[in-house]
Amino acid sequence: MAEQKQTKQKRPIIDMDIHERVTYDELLPYLDNPWQRYIKDTNWVQEKHLPYPILGAAGLDRADAQVPDGRPAGNDLSFLQQQLLDDVGHEAGILTGAGDPSPSSMNGWYEMAVALATAYNDWQIENWLEKDDRLYGSVHVAAQDPASAVREIERVGSHPKMVQVLLPIDDRPWGDPYYHPIFEAAERHNLIIGMHHQEPPNYYGKFPRYFVEWHSVMPNTHMIQVSSMIFNGVFEKYPNLKLAMIEAGFTYIPAFMKKMDQQYKVLRHEVPWVKRMPSDIVKDHVRVTTQPVDELTRDEFLKFIDLMGSDEIVCFSTDYPHWDYDSPFRALPPLGEDLEKKIFAENARKLYPKLPERKVTQ
């Protein structure tokens, strides 16, 4: 690959989706008892539910992303630096890994979910955030127990490298007032809300028959969350709160803005606390990642941006090291210097209040 790297033009990138990976063994030192003993004595790992293989060459991950010593992809900082951060020229990368499923997706046993979220955050800070100045982190919480989630945000949310609270997309629409304390705490700590799908992928936790179906309809599950947040009045109540929808691409957004505006015009009386057009709320509060991007020509890409009425909604992400990784060099068509700057870095920089200013050398 050496030849390929040299010919590539590095560009400043803020990558909104990088998956670091933990093993339960690595979490043990960060867990108190009895949690540590429950895992150790019973060899407990949470169940993974995916009922089909992912038909890339190596399952969930890029086949070339496995750590050379055999550890799973995303498990080693220096290999990640070498394969992703140094190669591409990342200015910043936001870590979005989580337990699998994430603590917020655990059914019942909230006490263990809380313990796992706490352990994960400490592990993340020590092993990633404090070891590479380009990496920023996500606060993991057990959101099904909002009081515990707020406590965890209070505990680690003010870490200078923690930039968002990560909520999984599965069977809970997060706009429900039950979860609002989480948003209040996030806003208070200068954190945004990041949402990323987790298994089970669809509303009500059902799987479609084929993986290709799920991967095709991921935007649906993101739409459920965006409309839930908007129509439950989250952004009216927390005017400084921002939402990042990670890993459903962006092409669904223009149609969804039109759809929500139309519904709002006729059904506003049901949600009188919403005082702006949904499309305006999206423009002010919601950002989406490019990945997994559809193959688009420059013209097609620009039309989508045009229909959104804003070139500040779309932000770049790679989803490294997963199989549907998007290359910073090849995933997007040439879009012109201004728009490329915004999509690859500046839109994300505006989104996360805790990211540093643009470096003058770049």
Added chain:
Amino acid sequence: MKEVVCKKEELSPGNIMSAHVGPIPIVLCRTPDGEFYAFTNKCVHQGAPMSEGVLCGAPAPTDTPGEYHYEKEGEVLRCPWHGIEFDIKNEGRMIVDSNRKLGNFNVSFEGDDVVVSTKK
């Protein structure tokens, strides 16, 4: 451009390896029936190194939902990233879109040497 990239026995049937022809990175594939095929080591989708992928087969198109016929064992090169399938015996064309294909090279032999050359 023309280059000896390896000895025949250095690549056993059903395997792939990376190599170079001059400065060009290639992926050399050997099908289970012993034939050699060479392509540019760069996926036409987003540029992944094809030599990190797998040589496998693929289910043939069928007329009935739920029916599978696995075929072309060892003749399909699956990209290490998004898993797009390329039919190596059909000029490295994508199975889903035969208009797109990997860059092709000629393979010939000089004794035990495998010689790969750019197509004219």
